[in-house]
Amino acid sequence: MSFRETILQNVRNNQPSYRELPAIPKFHSEQLLDLKEKFVEELKELSGEVVTEPPIDFEKFLRNRFPDAKAICSTVPEYAGNRKPEDITRWSDASSIDVTIVRSPLGVAETGSVLFSEEEFRVNTIGVFAHDIVILLDPAEIVENIHDAYGHPHFRDKAYSLLMSGPSGSADIAGTTVHPAQGVTTLTVIFWPMAAATKV
Amino acid sequence: MSTVDQAKNAAAFIDDKTHERHLDQLLWMLRTKRDDAARRVPEWEQLRDLASKIKEHTLSNLAHYLEMFESRAKANGVTVHWAQDAHEHNQIVYQILSDRKADSLVKSKSMLTEECDTRRFLENRGIQVTETDLGERIQQLDDESPSHIVGPAWHKTTQDVANLFARVYGSDKNKADPVYLAHVMREHTRPLIEQAKAGMTGANFAVAETGAVVTVTNEGNADLSANAPALRICSVGLEKIIPTNEHLAVFIRLLTRSATGMAITQYTSHFRAPRQNGEMHIILVDNGRSSRLGMEKFWPSLKCIRCAACMNTCPVYRRSGGLSYGSTYMGPIGIIMMPTFDIRRYSELPFSSTLNGSCTNVCPVKINIHEQIYAWREVMEEKHQFKLVKKEAMIVAGKVLSHPRLYRMAADSMETSLKVLPRFALYNHFNAWGRHRDIPQPAKETFHDWYKKYRSQAAGQEVSR
Amino acid sequence: MQVALMIPCYVDLFYPEVGVATLELLEKLKVDVVYPFDQTCCAQPMANGGCYEEARATEELFIKNFSAFDHIVTPSGSCTLHLRNKFTAAPDSPERRKVSASVYDLVEFLHDVLRVREFPWAKFQHKVALHTSCSAIRGLGLASMSERVHDAKFSKPKNLLEQVPGIDFVDFERPDECCGFGGTFSATEEAVAAKMGYDKLEFIGKSGADYLVSSDMSCLMHLQGCAHRLGAPLKVLHIAQVLNGVAQ
Numbered sequence: 045m046s047f048r049e050t051i052l053q054n055v056r057n058n059q060p061s062y063r064e065l066p067a068i069p070k071f072h073s074e075q076l077l078d079l080k081e082k083f084v085e086e087l088k089e090l091s092g093e094v095v096t097e098p099p100i101d102f103e104k105f106l107r108n109r110f111p112d113a114k115a116i117c118s119t120v121p122e123y124a125g126n127r128k129p130e131d132i133t134r135w136s137d138a139s140s141i142d143v144t145i146v147r148s149p150l151g152v153a154e155t156g157s158v159l160f161s162e163e164e165f166r167v168n169t170i171g172v173f174a175h176d177i178v179i180l181l182d183p184a185e186i187v188e189n190i191h192d193a194y195g196h197p198h199f200r201d202k203a204y205s206l207l208m209s210g211p212s213g214s215a216d217i218a219g220t221t222v223h224p225a226q227g228v229t230t231l232t233v234i235f236w237p238m239a240a241a242t243k244v
Numbered sequence: 245m246s247t248v249d250q251a252k253n254a255a256a257f258i259d260d261k262t263h264e265r266h267l268d269q270l271l272w273m274l275r276t277k278r279d280d281a282a283r284r285v286p287e288w289e290q291l292r293d294l295a296s297k298i299k300e301h302t303l304s305n306l307a308h309y310l311e312m313f314e315s316r317a318k319a320n321g322v323t324v325h326w327a328q329d330a331h332e333h334n335q336i337v338y339q340i341l342s343d344r345k346a347d348s349l350v351k352s353k354s355m356l357t358e359e360c361d362t363r364r365f366l367e368n369r370g371i372q373v374t375e376t377d378l379g380e381r382i383q384q385l386d387d388e389s390p391s392h393i394v395g396p397a398w399h400k401t402t403q404d405v406a407n408l409f410a411r412v413y414g415s416d417k418n419k420a421d422p423v424y425l426a427h428v429m430r431e432h433t434r435p436l437i438e439q440a441k442a443g444m445t446g447a448n449f450a451v452a453e454t455g456a457v458v459t460v461t462n463e464g465n466a467d468l469s470a471n472a473p474a475l476r477i478c479s480v481g482l483e484k485i486i487p488t489n490e491h492l493a494v495f496i497r498l499l500t501r502s503a504t505g506m507a508i509t510q511y512t513s514h515f516r517a518p519r520q521n522g523e524m525h526i527i528l529v530d531n532g533r534s535s536r537l538g539m540e541k542f543w544p545s546l547k548c549i550r551c552a553a554c555m556n557t558c559p560v561y562r563r564s565g566g567l568s569y570g571s572t573y574m575g576p577i578g579i580i581m582m583p584t585f586d587i588r589r590y591s592e593l594p595f596s597s598t599l600n601g602s603c604t605n606v607c608p609v610k611i612n613i614h615e616q617i618y619a620w621r622e623v624m625e626e627k628h629q630f631k632l633v634k635k636e637a638m639i640v641a642g643k644v645l646s647h648p649r650l651y652r653m654a655a656d657s658m659e660t661s662l663k664v665l666p667r668f669a670l671y672n673h674f675n676a677w678g679r680h681r682d683i684p685q686p687a688k689e690t691f692h693d694w695y696k697k698y699r700s701q702a703a704g705q706e707v708s709r
Numbered sequence: 710m711q712v713a714l715m716i717p718c719y720v721d722l723f724y725p726e727v728g729v730a731t732l733e734l735l736e737k738l739k740v741d742v743v744y745p746f747d748q749t750c751c752a753q754p755m756a757n758g759g760c761y762e763e764a765r766a767t768e769e770l771f772i773k774n775f776s777a778f779d780h781i782v783t784p785s786g787s788c789t790l791h792l793r794n795k796f797t798a799a800p801d802s803p804e805r806r807k808v809s810a811s812v813y814d815l816v817e818f819l820h821d822v823l824r825v826r827e828f829p830w831a832k833f834q835h836k837v838a839l840h841t842s843c844s845a846i847r848g849l850g851l852a853s854m855s856e857r858v859h860d861a862k863f864s865k866p867k868n869l870l871e872q873v874p875g876i877d878f879v880d881f882e883r884p885d886e887c888c889g890f891g892g893t894f895s896a897t898e899e900a901v902a903a904k905m906g907y908d909k910l911e912f913i914g915k916s917g918a919d920y921l922v923s924s925d926m927s928c929l930m931h932l933q934g935c936a937h938r939l940g941a942p943l944k945v946l947h948i949a950q951v952l953n954g955v956a957q
Contacts, residue, residue, distance in 0.1 A: 047328035051530045055307045055482065058538030065301040066294050068490050071287050086507060135519070136438040136472040154497075155508040168471040168519055172464040172511070190497050190508075194489040200454055203320070203517035204471070207496075209508045212464045216379035216395055217422040218402045219270045225378055225426060226433065227464030227511070255900035264904070272883070283858045557856070559887045563904045596898060598891025598905075599757070600843035605856035618795070621759030642755050642763030645718070646770050648747035655722055680903030681934030684723040691721040691728035695744050699732070 070191050079153040079186045080235065087156030087233060090210030091223055098122075098180075098236040106143065109232070110176060113142035117170050120147050120180055122236065129167035138169035144228075145178045146171065148208075151186035151233070152193045157209040158233060159193065161202035168204050172212070172227045179208075180236040245589045248571065250596045254564035266401050268562040271392075275556045277505025278606065284507075291498055296610035298491045299547035303537060309452040309485045310528065316455030317526055320517035325527045330360035333529050337362060337444070337477055338369055340525055346371075346441035346475055352459065352466035353377035354446025355393050355550060356479045356529060359572045359585075362444075374436045376465035378429055385412045391566030393573065394503050394552040399565050443469035447480040448549065449495060450526075453488040456516035457526060460499060464511045474522040478515065482533045483546040495549055498608035502551040536584045541619045545580045547609040552577075554603035554613055560596055569593060576603035580616040587627065594620035655690050710823075711741040713778035715812070717785045717926070718750040724926050727947040731784045731815055734953040737830065738823060745774040751783075753791040756798055757892045764798035768805075776804035780822070781812045784949050786845030786925045787892070789814040794848070815949055816851055816924045820865040827872050831954035834875035838918035840909075840932075841866055842925035843887050851924070855885050866924050866948055873951060881916040883909070890931035906935035910943065924948045 084094045099105035102123050106116065117138075118125030123145055132138055146165065148158035158179050165171045187193055198205040212227025223229060258264050282288045302309055314324045327333035341349065349371055357363065363373045363384070375381040379396035383389065386408055390396030397405065402420040410417035415428045445466045447457040457478050459466035470476045486492060500506050518524035537543050555561045555575035566574040571582045571590060579597060582590040594617050603613040644650050689697075712735065716728040735742050751771060755764035771792075775781050783789055792812040799805055819825045841864065845851040852864035870876055889895065889905025910932060913921060921943055923929050929945040936943035 047332060047530070048326040051326050051328055051482070051528075051534060052307050052310065054530070054534035055310065055537060058534055058543075059306055060300075060304045060537070060540075060543055063297065063300040063304045065487065065491075066297040068294060068494060069287075069290075071290075090506065090508075090510065135474075136440075138472075139434060139438055157508060157512070162520065169468070172467045173472070191490075191493045194493045199456075199489045199514060203515070203519060205514045205516075206467065207508070207512040208510065209512070210510050212510055213462050214378045214426060215462070215504065216377070216382065216397055217405050217425055218266070218400070219273065219395065219398060220402070220422040222422045222426045224430065225463035225465065226376055226430060226437070226468055251898040251900070254898065258900050258904050268908075279855065279858050286859065289857065289859060559889070559905050560898070560901050563901050563908075594759070595894065596901075598843070598887050598889065598894045598902075600887035600891070601847035602843075602854075602856055602885075602887070605847060605854060618757075621757070622761055623759070625759035625761070639760075639763055642760065642765075642767060645750040645752065645755075646766030648749055648770070651718075651749040679899050680938060681899075681906070681931070682937035684719075684930050684934060686722055687725045689725065691716045691725035692746070694725050694729060695732075695746070699744065700746065 068191065072188055077153065077188060079188060080183050082153040083151055083156055083186050086154065087210060090156055091213065092156060092210040092231045092233060095232060095234040098234060106178070110143050113176070115141050116143045116145065117141045117174065118145040119164065119166060120145055122180060129165065129170050132167045132170070135167055135169045136173070138167060138173040141170060141174035143176045143178060144170045144174040145180070147180040149185060149198070150193060150196050151181050151183070152190060152207065153186050154189040155209050157193070157207040159196060159198060159205065159207055161198045161205045163198070163202060171206065171208065174228055176230045177228045177232070179231070179233045181233050182238045183235045184237065245586065247589055247591055248569065248593065250564065250568050250570070250593055253568035253570070254596070257565040257568055258563055262401065263399060263565070264563060267399050267565060270398055271556040271562045274504055275553070275606070278502055278553055278556065281501035281505040281507065285497070285501070291494055292608055292610055294494050295498055295608055296547060298486060298494060299609050300544070302486055303483065303543065303546055306482065306485065306537065309487060310482065313450055313452040313455055313485055314528070316453070320455050321524070322455065322517060323525045325525060327527050327529045327531070329531050333360045333479065333527055333531070334362050334365040336527050338366060338371070340475070340477055341366070341371055341442055344442070344475055348372045348436070348440045349442045349444055350374045350376050350437050350440040350469045350473070351444040352446070352461060352469045353380045353396070354444070354479055355572060356446050356481050357444070358390060359531060360529070374433065374440065376433060376437060376463070376469055377461070378426060378463065381429060381433065382408065389567065391574070392552060392555060393550055399567065437468050437472050440473050442475040442477065443473045444477045444479070445469050447478055447484050448499070449486050449492055450480050450484045451489055451492055452485050454516055456514045458492065459513045459515070460496070460509045460511070461513070462510045467511055467513050470513070470515055471519055474519070476518070476522060477525045477527065479527050479529055481529050481531070499549055499551050502553040502606065502608040532584050539584070542580060542584065542616055544611050545577065545616060547611050548577055549609055551608055553606040553608065557602045557606045559600065559602070560598065564596070569596070576613045576617065577611070580613060580620060583620055583623070591624050594624055652692060655692070710780065711743060711778070712780040712782045712818070713775050714742050714744045715748060715751070715775065715781050715783035715788065717783060717788050719930060720784065720926050723930065724947070727784055727926050727949055730947065730949040730953040734949055735782065737953070738825060740823070743778070748774050751788045751791050752798060753788060754893055756791065756795060761798040768796060768799035772799060772802070772804050772808055776807050779811055780818070781808065782815055782818045783812065784815040784924070784947060785927065786814045786842045786849055786851065787927055789817070790844040790848035814845065814849055814851065814924065816845070816866050816869060817849065819869055819952070825869070828952050828954065831873045831952055832875050833873050833951050835919040836877045836879050836917055837870070838879055838881055838913045838916050838921050839864070839867055839870065840888065840921055840923040840928060841885070842923065842928050843885070845924055846885055869952060870922065870948065879916040879918045881918070882912040888928045888932055890927050892927070895931055902931070903935055906932050907939065910936055910939065910941070914941070919944060921945045922948055922951055
């Protein structure tokens with residue numbers, strides 16, 4: 045704290061004359077948008093995948109998609125998995141997870157993003173350090189754009205909130221986009237309505 | 245430290261045809277992608293306007309927002325530190341680490357930590373520091389500064405990276421394939437992330453209303469650096485503060501589209517409080533920002549959100565390479581920021597511009613970059629930060645051009661001298677124009693001469709002696 | 710209408726035919742043209758170098774020569790921009806402000822003031838690559854810029870040239886990327902300036918243009934110099950010459 049007062053005083057002395065804060069519109073599209081369609085289009089741009097119906101046999105779906113996966117960490121009632129976040133004592137151990145299965149409370153059509161926080165992850169690293177991630181998203185929870193997204197209470201209430209938009213990637217080598225970088229290799233969103241019983 | 249001779253460095257870069265062409269094409273492609281992304285957002289210009297106004301408002305009220313941010317962050321269980329300069333910042337980081345016996349640190353990309361030269365400071369004190377951003381890691385392994393603030397290693401070809409990894413990691417030098425190379429990096433860096441005792445990030449934004457810091461990455465390495473270890477440090481420049489999440493939305497929509505043409509980065513992460521069983525520190529850093537705030541012509545440079553769209557569009561940057569500027573921030577934004585850090589060292593940067601204005605028109609926060617570049621030139625002149633050759637030429641030009649008769653005499657003698665002297669005498673190192681171009685041929689008669697001959701008598705005009 | 714004609718210093722010395730074409734064109738359009746004989750320069754080279762003290766006397770001379778006129782016309786976007794927005798080395802005065810408010814680039818003057826829509830004496834049966842300077846585009850707004858993707862595309866120089874029968878416009882890559890002249894930049898950072906010029910010539914070369922036309926002779930001077938050095942001479946013309954009909 046040693047220089048706090050000096051810094052603040054310098055800032056106060058030097059601040060330019062007051063400028064008004066503008067109002068921010070919501071920028072909703074005037075035309076009727078199919079939010080699901082837009083979400084799929086945008087997520088594909090970012091190399092994510094979308095499955096538009098819940099698989100009839102989720103176990104089979106996972107085995108087909110991730111034949112080599114052994115450690116599957118699930119936080120959703122729709123699938124048991126063989127790992128729980130609570131099994132992880134050191135958060136960096138999440139790197140040993142093959143597939144993380146989580147539900148996101150919000151999707152954003154503009155960017156193909158899904159929202160998470162420590163509430164969904166319980167151990168934050170399971171969302172980023174696992175090899176692959178499968179996300180259940182109720183398509184009714186897809187909002188139009190980023191302005192809408194920031195109205196979600198997670199951003200005010202949670203210690204950690206994340207808008208995840210496609211699998212980890214990098215274009216740092218000569219501008220060529222590659223997947224993955226340090227995070228998940230693939231990201232799959234399944235449009236999966238919340239069961240009436242579990243919906244709060 | 246001596247003055248950076250950006251022009252000389254640029255000339256050397258241009259001589260390397262492979263690398264110059266590689267960089268120019270790569271960055272122009274990003275400029276094109278930025279245009280495509282902007283086209284898909286009908287309200288693009290409105291967003292730019294809002295972003296500019298939000299930043300201007302915030303900077304005009306910065307003390308208030310800094311205090312708000314600090315109080316919210318503290319209420320969230322975050323420890324907030326204030327650092328007046330780079331050294332103070334580095335000391336605070338080191339203190340936090342050594343107090344907890346954390347001798348290994350992973351970090352995500354932070355231009356602020358480049359500005360403070362934090363990594364070197366820590367390494368000199370026995371802390372192992374691993375950059376987790378792919379581009380930063382490449383540069384760390386090569387012991388070279390970042391050349392671009394979004395893609396630190398974009399000046400390197402894929403082969404360059406393959407050669408580097410072969411040298412450092414023993415990988416296959418003949419596999420100049422970005423997928424393979426990214427995999428090599430991942431394999432080597434993952435264990436370091438898993439083992440690290442502390443993590444460090446910068447912040448793209450800091451939200452006053454919630455006390456949260458925001459990072460924007462494609463790799464997720466900020467999330468890993470922040471969540472994998474229990475101890476986390478976040479360095480934030482004073483100017484990163486914005487009022488609320490509602491305002492944050494505007495910047496998130498502009499930032500990545502401006503930088504690379506993608507709608508958003510893969511990980512847009514908001515850290516409001518320490519993770520469970522974790523500890524979080526935020527260091528608010530001044531390092532000249534509060535002084536810059538008081539500079540009438542230059543404070544709008546503090547609006548910068550570090551998208552580098554200005555660098556991608558700058559025709560000079562693309563042909564000079566980012567390392568030619570010898571500075572933390574390069575290209576157009578670098579030209580207007582760096583003199584505030586060291587006016588002597590960066591006194592020539594304002595002349596590394598054609599003032600074409602493309603930068604100003606891609607800047608998502610509407611910084612009047614090219615106008616500030618122009619304004620810096622006068623400052624450099626006033627402070628005598630001028631190379632002697634230029635100054636003398638200006639004095640002569642000033643005298644000749646303010647006296648009509650002197651001007652017309654000079655016009656006559658130039659024609660003579662240029663006609664008489666053979667080409668080789670003119671293309672020496674004192675005559676810069678002639679190095680790569682042919683000198684224009686002086687006309688047999690100037691417009692003045694022609695007018696005198698064909699028009700002034702006809703119109704019966706007085707010709708002044 | 711009476712206008713004062715301002716001839717940029719480098720046009721006076723190296724390309725007087727552009728000044729001649731400008732004058733003749735205005736006369737054809739029944740404009741009463743006065744040429745203040747003691748004019749020298751707008752002081753941009755010094756001001757661009759940050760040398761305001763050295764620019765001051767030249768700007769004062771300019772004011773002395775031109776402040777009596779309501780319209781000052783010059784065949785140069787960069788000089789116009791300097792006089793309109795950056796003419797601040799001489800002390801502020803009503804005369805100085807009048808000069809700034811009264812100066813027009815030739816294209817602006819023809820397009821917006823005289824509203825010329827035909828040039829019946831002109832013909833130009835050639836493929837033309839049109840280059841518009843950064844000063845003209847981003848400074849004066851004579852054409853839309855590629856950075857502002859939602860703006861309607863327009864070009865005042867092109868509107869004028871479209872009235873000259875025979876012109877076949879050819880497109881080229883990166884049409885509004887700076888050519889590299891940048892005034893004093895072309896001497897202080899000549900390697901980059903030349904590379905920018907070479908690159909632009911490469912794009913123009915691919916377009917199959919016979920002529921490169923511009924409303925700024927400074928860009929053309931730079932590009933022509935680069936072209937000659939590359940051993941690929943380029944035919945350039947100022948827009949005044951094409952509109953005046955002297956070039957065939």
